[in-house]
């Protein structure tokens with residue numbers, strides 16, 4: 357599949373994890389992070405701190421927070437976001 361064809365693919369909200377291309381998932385995460393304005397994002401140190409807390413959390417499941425349903429790598433980047441269980 358060409359890069360152009362991949363870019364034209366729309367995300368399917370009903371895909372099973374086993375159907376998701378891990379490289380496409382990573383690209384989508386990076387694309388969404390880059391689309392955030394500088395004032396909307398936390399500093400790198402805070403982002404890494406939040407992710408390390410998520411990684412140690414029992415509610416993290418397949419990159420998703422089972423408490424809020426968010427992809428933690430996106431949620432943790434937002435300056436106005438918080439952990440629903442106040443871990444960060």
Ligand code: SF4
Nearest residue numbers: 410413416421439443
């Ligand atoms: S956002 Fe909070 S509850 Fe969700 S995985 Fe991260 S630390 Fe756990």
